[in-house]
Amino acid sequence: MSAKRLPSNPRVAVxxxxxxxxxxxxxxxxxxxxxxxxxxxxATARSAGSKIPFGDLDLTVxxxxxxxxxxxxxxxxxxxxxxxxxxxxIAVDKGAIVADNSxxxxxxxxxxxxxxxxxxxxxxxxxxxxxxxxxTTIGVVVPLFALHxxxxxxxxLVSSYQAVSGAxxxxxxxLREQALKVxxxxxxxxxxxxxxxxxxxFSEPVAFNVVxxxxxxxxxxxxxxxWKLRFEARKIMGLPDLEISGTCVRVPSVAGHxxxxxxxxxxxxxxxxxxxxxxxxxxxxxxxxxTAVLAAGRDPCFVGRVRQDPDDPCSIWxxxxxxxxxxxxxxxxxxxxxxxxx
Amino acid sequence: MSAKRLPSNPRVAVxxxxxxxxxxxxxxxxxxxxxxxxxxxxATARSAGSKIPFGDLDLTVxxxxxxxxxxxxxxxxxxxxxxxxxxxxIAVDKGAIVADNSxxxxxxxxxxxxxxxxxxxxxxxxxxxxxxxxxTTIGVVVPLFALHxxxxxxxxLVSSYQAVSGAxxxxxxxLREQALKVxxxxxxxxxxxxxxxxxxxFSEPVAFNVVxxxxxxxxxxxxxxxWKLRFEARKIMGLPDLEISGTCVRVPSVAGHxxxxxxxxxxxxxxxxxxxxxxxxxxxxxxxxxTAVLAAGRDPCFVGRVRQDPDDPCSIWxxxxxxxxxxxxxxxxxxxxxxxxx
Numbered sequence: 001m002s003a004k005r006l007p008s009n010p011r012v013a014v015x016x017x018x019x020x021x022x023x024x025x026x027x028x029x030x031x032x033x034x035x036x037x038x039x040x041x042x043a044t045a046r047s048a049g050s051k052i053p054f055g056d057l058d059l060t061v062x063x064x065x066x067x068x069x070x071x072x073x074x075x076x077x078x079x080x081x082x083x084x085x086x087x088x089x090i091a092v093d094k095g096a097i098v099a100d101n102s103x104x105x106x107x108x109x110x111x112x113x114x115x116x117x118x119x120x121x122x123x124x125x126x127x128x129x130x131x132x133x134x135x136t137t138i139g140v141v142v143p144l145f146a147l148h149x150x151x152x153x154x155x156x157l158v159s160s161y162q163a164v165s166g167a168x169x170x171x172x173x174x175l176r177e178q179a180l181k182v183x184x185x186x187x188x189x190x191x192x193x194x195x196x197x198x199x200x201x202f203s204e205p206v207a208f209n210v211v212x213x214x215x216x217x218x219x220x221x222x223x224x225x226x227w228k229l230r231f232e233a234r235k236i237m238g239l240p241d242l243e244i245s246g247t248c249v250r251v252p253s254v255a256g257h258x259x260x261x262x263x264x265x266x267x268x269x270x271x272x273x274x275x276x277x278x279x280x281x282x283x284x285x286x287x288x289x290x291t292a293v294l295a296a297g298r299d300p301c302f303v304g305r306v307r308q309d310p311d312d313p314c315s316i317w318x319x320x321x322x323x324x325x326x327x328x329x330x331x332x333x334x335x336x337x338x339x340x341x342x
Numbered sequence: 343m344s345a346k347r348l349p350s351n352p353r354v355a356v357x358x359x360x361x362x363x364x365x366x367x368x369x370x371x372x373x374x375x376x377x378x379x380x381x382x383x384x385a386t387a388r389s390a391g392s393k394i395p396f397g398d399l400d401l402t403v404x405x406x407x408x409x410x411x412x413x414x415x416x417x418x419x420x421x422x423x424x425x426x427x428x429x430x431x432i433a434v435d436k437g438a439i440v441a442d443n444s445x446x447x448x449x450x451x452x453x454x455x456x457x458x459x460x461x462x463x464x465x466x467x468x469x470x471x472x473x474x475x476x477x478t479t480i481g482v483v484v485p486l487f488a489l490h491x492x493x494x495x496x497x498x499l500v501s502s503y504q505a506v507s508g509a510x511x512x513x514x515x516x517l518r519e520q521a522l523k524v525x526x527x528x529x530x531x532x533x534x535x536x537x538x539x540x541x542x543x544f545s546e547p548v549a550f551n552v553v554x555x556x557x558x559x560x561x562x563x564x565x566x567x568x569w570k571l572r573f574e575a576r577k578i579m580g581l582p583d584l585e586i587s588g589t590c591v592r593v594p595s596v597a598g599h600x601x602x603x604x605x606x607x608x609x610x611x612x613x614x615x616x617x618x619x620x621x622x623x624x625x626x627x628x629x630x631x632x633t634a635v636l637a638a639g640r641d642p643c644f645v646g647r648v649r650q651d652p653d654d655p656c657s658i659w660x661x662x663x664x665x666x667x668x669x670x671x672x673x674x675x676x677x678x679x680x681x682x683x684x
Contacts, residue, residue: 155653157499157604159501159602161503161552161591161593163532165532172528172529172532175528175550176525176528179521179525179528179550180525180526183518183521183522183525184522186514186517186518186521186596187514187596189596189597189635189638190505190507190514190596190597190638190639190667191597191638191639192597192598192635192636192637192638192639192640192665193639194635203631204631204633204635205633205635208517208521208594208595208596208634208635209595209633209634209635210503210593210595210598210600210633210634210663211631211633212600212602212631212632212633212646212647212661213630213631213647220613220649220650220652221613221647221648221649222649222652230652243653243654244653245651245652245653245659246659247602247647247659247661249503249600249602249661251503251552251593251594252550252593252594252595253550253551253552253594254528254529254531254532254550255531255532255533255534256534256552258552258554258591260501260554260589260591260602262499262604271562271563288555289545289546289553289554289555290554291546291547291551291552291553291554292550292551292552293531293534293536293546293547293550293551294534295534296531296532296533296534297532297533297534297535298534304554305554305555305563305589306563307562307563307564308562309587310562310564310572310587311497311585311586311587312585317587317588317589319554319589319591321552323534325532
């Protein structure tokens with residue numbers, strides 16, 4: 001027996017519609033002509049009653065409630081984890097399928113964690129909730145899995161270069177305020193004197209800085225973000241024992257998470273062989289220099305700087321960037337919903 | 343027979359004195375009370391005749407020439423490689439010892455490549471020229487060698503986060519111009535629309551971006567910067583077969599190069615054991631979050647985020663930042679000169 005699917009023209013509720021990812025979800029539903037018969041914008045009480053543009057329409061934001069979810073076939077959630085924990089089961093009880101972009105459900109055994117280029121078949125065993133993955137993780141696993149299929153992945157080491165919009169609009173605002181204040185005196189910053197506003201969203205000033213801590217440290221000194229990279233990558237790729245770890249770092253880019261990846265395979269991988277595979281991989285676009293700005297506002301995972309490790313013919317280095325709000329969040333969530341259409 | 347040393351109060355010539363590193367060399371000579379009996383500032387014809395502050399003095403910049411080097415006991419060179427290739431042997435012929443910060447001489451067999459915390463003894467076999475190392479390399483090898491002495495280094499993988507001042511003052515100017523132009527419209531940049539001035543010093547716009555290419559690609563797709571990391575690290579640490587490679591990335595910080603390092607040792611290394619060693623390592627300062635701004639204007643290599651690899655008890659992750667103009671260049675060069683004092 002296969003799991004529940006959507007009707008042909010589902011009624012869609014976007015919860016968290018006023019946030020950075022929520023707005024991109026609405027954009028992407030339009031861009032991809034998602035066959036919704038109705039789209040509702042839902043958020044907290046604070047935003048209720050405000051208007052959000054949706055094509056030629058203005059959606060009036062509804063406050064999250066059982067009533068607001070009534071009759072929805074598909075609920076796309078982008079909220080803090082606590083809200084997703086609370087509202088996803090309610091939406092399922094009311095008959096909806098939930099595609100959730102929070103971290104709340106990703107590691108639940110009964111919840112498929114789906115990146116459509118990798119494990120689309122995992123939608124077959126959902127019980128109402130499907131999870132989209134962490135933004136850094138998605139950008140890494142899309143190219144990595146294409147290489148795995150060909151060469152057999154043994155291990156991966158990742159260092160990330162994460163944009164401020166990973167913390168939503170407050171992250172972008174914080175970068176903007178700090179940068180405006182200090183851009184006129186970069187020489188002073190070059191001597192270690194930061195004179196901008198105190199950080200609120202991030203733990204350290206982020207403008208013209210590099211901050212090797214995303215979130216806070218947990219077991220073994222790894223942050224939640226770093227553990228997500230490990231455990232989500234294993235679940236998505238169906239490699240429960242994969243050796244994968246990393247260091248997550250915030251940098252002052254606006255959108256487009258980057259990762260420097262060193263990956264080791266079971267067989268020899270030349271640069272040319274890796275490039276051939278990546279050139280045909282779904283969701284991957286090869287480029288010479290995959291910058292953050294190149295990825296921003298675009299759908300693919302851009303991959304470049306592919307090189308065979310000079311010490312190990314079974315290992316390669318590559319760099320990848322992808323838009324953390326699109327493929328890293330909103331796009332992947334909508335792609336999951338597309339898989340559920342008849 | 344040991345190699346030539348400096349007299350007690352050497353006459354010092356700083357060549358490239360008007361550049362970003364040259365100015366810091368002059369600052370550091372004063373800060374560290376280097377016992378110079380005379381300090382000359384030398385540069386190209388373009389800067390000749392201009393004044394550079396040096397404590398209470400104004401040094402009049404001299405044009406580089408055989409006469410300008412006459413009588414100097416110590417020549418501190420920070421010039422493009424071609425100029426260092428030309429002028430270092432001339433300075434040696436005239437009786438000086440040369441400490442060179444360019445890449446021109448680093449890999450010459452007859453030239454010691456010195457990081458004083460690691461291989462001070464290598465000054466004993468110089469033939470007139472001593473080389474200081476690449477800025478990213480120095481920041482990595484200072485903590486890495488301390489760990490090597492205790493645990494035996496087997497291999498290292500490095501992803502760098504390099505500040506724009508690594509390209510000198512033109513790099514800082516380029517970041518400033520681009521950032522001033524686009525800081526008012528970060529939302530547009532977040533959609534991938536860069537509207538600032540075209541890059542000149544760097545290959546891509548660097549403001550609010552991540553550029554995973556420092557220099558240009560050479561053998562095997564690795565850049566010159568990436569090959570320097572490998573071959574200089576081997577020579578400095580006296581580990582000619584060390585397995586070490588990396589990806590070098592430019593980020594929009596002003597000063598303070600960062601590196602995310604994964605290092606594998608011959609014996610087990612717990613986080614605590616690594617932290618104990620690093621806490622006592624010369625030139626290293628432990629900190630929770632080693633940001634670029636923390637390192638800027640300061641001398642130590644800051645190290646933090648030390649974690650044992652969850653898949654390999656013999657491997658650790660750490661992050662390090664150091665000022666690319668100071669420890670990565672000017673400070674290391676002056677430290678080499680200090681080793682040569684009687």
